[in-house]
Amino acid sequence: MEENKERKKSEELLAEVYRNCQLALESISDVLPEVEDEALREEITRQHEEYEKISAKAAVLAKDKALEVKEPNPMKKAMMWTSVKMNTLADNSRAHIADMMIQGTVMGITSLKTSYGERPENDDKEISALAGELIALEENFEERLKTFL
Numbered sequence: 001m002e003e004n005k006e007r008k009k010s011e012e013l014l015a016e017v018y019r020n021c022q023l024a025l026e027s028i029s030d031v032l033p034e035v036e037d038e039a040l041r042e043e044i045t046r047q048h049e050e051y052e053k054i055s056a057k058a059a060v061l062a063k064d065k066a067l068e069v070k071e072p073n074p075m076k077k078a079m080m081w082t083s084v085k086m087n088t089l090a091d092n093s094r095a096h097i098a099d100m101m102i103q104g105t106v107m108g109i110t111s112l113k114t115s116y117g118e119r120p121e122n123d124d125k126e127i128s129a130l131a132g133e134l135i136a137l138e139e140n141f142e143e144r145l146k147t148f149l
Contacts, residue, residue, distance in 0.1 A: 006120035011067045014058060014127045016115040017134050018069040020108045021055035023080070024048075026072070027104050030081045034088035035097055040148050044101065047141050054134050061126055098148035105142045109135060 028048045035041045062069045087100055116131050 006122060007124075009118060009120050010124040010127045013115045013119050013123070013131050014062055014065075014067055015069050016112060017127075017131050018055060018058040018062065019072050020112055020134065020138075021051045021058065022072050023076070024051045024104065024108060025055065026077050027080055027084060027101075030084040031088065031097060031100065034084070034092045035094075036092065037094040037097075037148070040094050040098060043144055043148070047101075050137055050141075054130065054137065057130055061130060065124070065127075095149050098145045102142055102145045102149075105138050105145065109138045109142070112138070 025048060028044055028051070032041065032044060032048075035044060058069060061067075084100070088097065112131060112135050116128070116135065119128055119131075
């Protein structure tokens with residue numbers, strides 16, 4: 001019984017990693033057409049590539065461990081798209097877009113750290129390592145994006 005509960009926590013952490021990457025990929029795809037600043041565009045495109053790598057690792061890990069990871073809610077994705085379009089319509093400056101990206105990154109870090117903190121003592125080391133990798137990556141993204149403010 002206890003082992004099942006701990007497996008569930010590891011599964012939730014992996015699902016959070018995957019969901020976080022999918023939402024980041026979606027929001028980057030939504031915001032990229034609005035980015036006019038070339039340096040910011042390059043940074044966001046690089047981030048997209050990094051999220052794709054982690055997302056692929058999460059999908060492979062889920063398959064290897066016979067776990068299920070779901071795509072983010074379509075309604076949430078639609079709301080995100082609308083929010084990005086409305087926000088960039090009002091202001092598509094480099095600083096504003098960087099700020100929007102930072103806010104999304106911080107939300108991702110917060111949700112990942114919460115799930116990471118809830119993992120069991122004898123957690124799945126591969127899943128925890130991947131979550132740790134994504135947290136470090138997003139913290140790095142946040143610092144890099146701050147240079148565009």
